[in-house]
Amino acid sequence: MATNITFHPGTVSYGERNELLKQCGATIWLTGLSASGKSTIATALEQHLLHLHKSAYRLDGDNIRFGLNKDLGFSPKDREENIRRISEVSLLFAASTTISITSFISPYKADRDFARELHAKHDPALPFIEVFVDASIEECERRDPKGLYKKAKAGEIKEFTGISAPYEAPEKAEIHIDADKTSVEKSVEIIAKYLVEKGVIQT
Structure with a gap:
């Protein structure tokens, strides 16, 4: 851990940024099994928000591992890191009044709770919205665009969530999407409606 460092707080609060930029920042945290549809929903949601002229940015699990997290594997310790x-990156985006959309399996409840608490500590008014993209193992295996479930069952992928590694489903997510029955378009509609109801966006 670094020493001899000092945190320099800004002079503009989260609320003041919202007022000045006429937008509310937030983190929309999509969690669910691989192939549940998280990334597809996140991409469509980002596009929808941008068409509403809202500053939004998508942080995708796979994409992040090409850069920021390319040094991490899939062990429990690496998943936690x-x-x-x-969590820290999404907070930076949200605190700057951007709507941060994350799509990560994030299988452990403790890690998702950490992300939520991090936002609350920064500012209790900063929205953290957990979206459980709830798809059954059977449906994920049926979709399986990358062939990962097949490889995991064949033992070619170790510590694969839902097969050889656990997934702790959210118990009190702000939004619960039944991904077996709900289209991408309807999922975006559900999330957007929630954002309007909570005052995160205005249409």
Whole structure:
């Protein structure tokens, strides 16, 4: 851990930024099994928000591992660090009044709770919205665009969530999407409606 460093707080509060930029920052945290549809929903949601002229940016689990987290694997320890880093990054975006959209498996409840608490500590008014993209193992295996479930069952991928590694489903997510039955378009509609109801966006 670094020493001889000092945190320099800014002079503009989260609320003041919202007022000055006429937008509310927030983190929308999509969690669910691989192939549940998180990234597809996140991409469509980002596009929808941008068409509403809202500043929004998508942080995708795979994409982040090409850069910021390319040194991490999929062990429990590395998964924890992966989520710790993205929690910090999503907070930076949200605190700047951007709507941060993350799509990560984030299988452990403790890690998702850490992300939520990090936002609350920064500012209790900063929205952290957990979206559980709830798809059954059967549906994920049926989709399996990368062939990962097949490889995991064949023992070619170790510590694969849902097969050889656990997934702790959210118990009190702000939004619960039944991904087996809900289209991408309807999922975006559900999330957007929630954002309007909570005053995160105005249409």
